[in-house]
Amino acid sequence: xxxxxxxxxxxxxxxxxxxxxxxxxxxxxxxxxxxxxxxxxxxxxxxxxxxxxxxxxxxxxxxxxxxxxxxxxxxxxxxxxxxxxxxxxxxxxxxxxxxxxxxxxxxxxxxxxxxxxxxxxxxxxxxxxxxxxxxxxxxxxxxxxxxxxxxxxxxxxxxxxxxxxxxxxxxxxxxxxxxxxxxx
Amino acid sequence: xxxxxxxxxxxxxxxxxxxxxxxxxxxxxxxxxxxxxxxxxxxxxxxxxxxxxxxxxxxxxxxxxxxxxxxxxxxxxxxxxxxxxxxxxxxxxxxxxxxxxxxxxxxxxxxxxxxxxxxxxxxxxxxxxxxxxxxxxxxxxxxxxxxxxxxxxxxxxxxxxxxxxxxxxxxxxxxxxxxxxxxx
DNA sequence: CTATCGTGGTTCAGTCACTGAACTATAAAT
DNA sequence: ATTTATAGTTCAGTGACTGAACCACGATAG
Numbered sequence: 319x320x321x322x323x324x325x326x327x328x329x330x331x332x333x334x335x336x337x338x339x340x341x342x343x344x345x346x347x348x349x350x351x352x353x354x355x356x357x358x359x360x361x362x363x364x365x366x367x368x369x370x371x372x373x374x375x376x377x378x379x380x381x382x383x384x385x386x387x388x389x390x391x392x393x394x395x396x397x398x399x400x401x402x403x404x405x406x407x408x409x410x411x412x413x414x415x416x417x418x419x420x421x422x423x424x425x426x427x428x429x430x431x432x433x434x435x436x437x438x439x440x441x442x443x444x445x446x447x448x449x450x451x452x453x454x455x456x457x458x459x460x461x462x463x464x465x466x467x468x469x470x471x472x473x474x475x476x477x478x479x480x481x482x483x484x485x486x487x488x489x490x491x492x493x494x495x496x497x498x499x500x501x502x
Numbered sequence: 503x504x505x506x507x508x509x510x511x512x513x514x515x516x517x518x519x520x521x522x523x524x525x526x527x528x529x530x531x532x533x534x535x536x537x538x539x540x541x542x543x544x545x546x547x548x549x550x551x552x553x554x555x556x557x558x559x560x561x562x563x564x565x566x567x568x569x570x571x572x573x574x575x576x577x578x579x580x581x582x583x584x585x586x587x588x589x590x591x592x593x594x595x596x597x598x599x600x601x602x603x604x605x606x607x608x609x610x611x612x613x614x615x616x617x618x619x620x621x622x623x624x625x626x627x628x629x630x631x632x633x634x635x636x637x638x639x640x641x642x643x644x645x646x647x648x649x650x651x652x653x654x655x656x657x658x659x660x661x662x663x664x665x666x667x668x669x670x671x672x673x674x675x676x677x678x679x680x681x682x683x684x685x686x
Numbered sequence: 687c688t689a690t691c692g693t694g695g696t697t698c699a700g701t702c703a704c705t706g707a708a709c710t711a712t713a714a715a716t
Numbered sequence: 717a718t719t720t721a722t723a724g725t726t727c728a729g730t731g732a733c734t735g736a737a738c739c740a741c742g743a744t745a746g
Binding site for chain 2: 328340345419444465466
């Protein structure tokens, strides 16, 4: 049902993509998923999104195969990006780059680099050291020159998000999934 | 007015970008702008968007410097992408590519190529012939293998949009700006 | 000069979605 | 048995979108 009166244009792939990821909050949810957030409560507190809307968005993203819902039966649910979801990275990266260019005079708020060789990424996502298009799990993200530690949000999840990390690396929650699974 | 309760995250450029281009319809308006649409009425009919919403979106985009409003004083107004707006192309391209990949089994609905040498563009926007990142005005767009001529929309604007053209090349309207010989 | 048309909007009632706060359900942990 | 952590649901109030009609203005036709 994605949208009541759906975008009519059947011949533009952009319209179809918008029905999946174009609703309010959706891209911010996905950004946080790239940053390693997997838990319902963490999405809710990080984004300040109404929980009912979060439920609705997560359901749509799971139905469309962008996120996978992983329930361990013990009250712990994780939402992880699927391969299809990971292929949304160029969109997220392009939007961050545009926002940095025009709304962050002090420089990029987050700096991206190739975790293997340390080379910075250009705006097309290429490592300037090795020249390759860096796979998402090898991308290192850290606060950049434009990062503003205004209100240092003291919760542990925010603290983790503001350190240098690799994309998709899960934030460790207070109560983790049962008995340490090897799927990281 | 961008958003009533704005996205709170001040430290993600994505949130700032979403405030400018994240509202419903906005990216479709910009897609049409890349395709050469410049007139209020053409946006309205091509997208099927309520005119009040279109007014609101155009005003925001002009205020943010993404579009320029050009009024010739004779009842003809044109909205054109600025340089800042043209830099949104990687976002539009990435979303079309993702939509094609996952929702167009018959192949891309629109094919992109380098107008100078005819080389097709890869998913990062590089010409596979000359290897360069092709500037937007040199990008040729035409119906691709997944294009579906289902309801051949008979209006002249749609007809132009479905032929091979360069991006940003304006669609010629029935009544053009200031003194023109091409009367129908 | 008046009437009509093309164009770029505005207005408005009805509907739908989002917001924010409170509440519920379930499974540990104490 | 009670508390805590987590993942949701519920609901009234508000705001945004929808669709259709209407308006203002300049150009064109009679």
